[in-house]
Amino acid sequence: MLPIQALTPVPWPDYELIDSGGFEKLERFGKHIVARPEPQAIWDKALAQEEWQQMAGAWFRRHNHHAFSEHERGKWHARPDQPEKWWMTYQRKNLQLKLKISLSSFKHVGIFPEQAVNWDYITEKINQMPVKSPKVLNLFAYTGIASLVARHAGAEVTHVDSVKQVISWARESMEASQLDGIRWIVDDAPKFVARQVRRQHRYQGLILDPPAYGRGPQGEKWVLEEHLNPLLKNCAQLLDPDHHFCIINLYSMGFSPLIVENLVNTIFGQVAHMEIGELYIPDRAGRRLPLGIFCRFASC
Numbered sequence: 001m002l003p004i005q006a007l008t009p010v011p012w013p014d015y016e017l018i019d020s021g022g023f024e025k026l027e028r029f030g031k032h033i034v035a036r037p038e039p040q041a042i043w044d045k046a047l048a049q050e051e052w053q054q055m056a057g058a059w060f061r062r063h064n065h066h067a068f069s070e071h072e073r074g075k076w077h078a079r080p081d082q083p084e085k086w087w088m089t090y091q092r093k094n095l096q097l098k099l100k101i102s103l104s105s106f107k108h109v110g111i112f113p114e115q116a117v118n119w120d121y122i123t124e125k126i127n128q129m130p131v132k133s134p135k136v137l138n139l140f141a142y143t144g145i146a147s148l149v150a151r152h153a154g155a156e157v158t159h160v161d162s163v164k165q166v167i168s169w170a171r172e173s174m175e176a177s178q179l180d181g182i183r184w185i186v187d188d189a190p191k192f193v194a195r196q197v198r199r200q201h202r203y204q205g206l207i208l209d210p211p212a213y214g215r216g217p218q219g220e221k222w223v224l225e226e227h228l229n230p231l232l233k234n235c236a237q238l239l240d241p242d243h244h245f246c247i248i249n250l251y252s253m254g255f256s257p258l259i260v261e262n263l264v265n266t267i268f269g270q271v272a273h274m275e276i277g278e279l280y281i282p283d284r285a286g287r288r289l290p291l292g293i294f295c296r297f298a299s300c
């Protein structure tokens with residue numbers, strides 16, 4: 001039986017989870033520290049509230065006080081010297097990316113640092129693949145760090161997201177990172193995939209990071225529990241049967257890695273080298289903050 005792993009990124013200088021607790025987390029992105037909601041941090045903070053206030057240049061405060069809301073409605077409150085946008089670096093072996101950070105709506109800042117675990121995987125699998133310039137499809141691709149990583153490793157990358165502004169943001173980080181040639185697509189991920197299936201396209205790499213709820217550019221509704229199964233069925237037809245890797249990442253309260261394992265086994269059959277588990281980042285006090293679940297597999 002497959003073990004459930006708990007994985008965390010190799011630390012890098014420009015990111016730190018300083019503290020967590022009281023339904024919030026305190027993090028440093030490059031030179032700036034921000035505090036924002038974290039519904040899963042139901043324990044107490046290790047640092048005093050005054051220390052958080054001294055450190056944080058910006059604080060996302062919720063409008064509603066339902067600690068478990070996944071739709072964080074609220075607003076950033078920033079100190080006068082806190083920029084709304086800035087740059088940070090992601091550094092790992094021979095990869096150096098310059099990433100734009102921005103205090104955006106729904107408490108996000110443009111990077112999910114726990115995903116660095118999957119960025120390592122993407123690099124490793126592309127390097128191991130006997131195919132020259134493998135084709136990689138990144139769905140629900142957001143600000144595109146996975147796309148940048150795949151491109152740096154030599155893949156032909158197609159990046160799909162429903163929000164145009166997010167794609168411009170990803171493009172800025174690509175250019176700042178001295179990369180080029182990513183194919184940007186503003187589309188509904190399920191519609192795009194269905195079209196690719198009809199055209200009998202094949203990809204060696206699939207990366208999916210769907211939200212719990214979302215919208216396509218024409219208002220198409222995305223509900224994870226309803227739509228992931230049919231989407232993955234179509235994805236199975238896009239994947240090169242001989243040379244491939246696939247990463248499915250979910251951040252939805254209460255979703256177990258076993259759910260994605262069952263989904264993948266049912267749709268893809270017996271896949272090779274499957275890994276399932278949780279991603280986490282430790283805070284300074286050593287508490288492991290869970291940040292989503294993953295299922296990934298590869299032909300080698």
Ligand SMILES: C[S@@+](CC[C@H](N)C(=O)[O-])C[C@H]1O[C@@H](n2cnc3c(N)ncnc32)[C@H](O)[C@@H]1O
Binds near residue numbers: 140162249
């Ligand atoms: C932020 S990532 C998800 C990261 C993480 N799993 C989470 O839920 O917080 C989700 C991305 O999917 C995009 N998105 C939402 N619905 C979509 C759809 N139907 N088609 C394509 N992209 C979509 C959003 O614009 C966003 O950039």
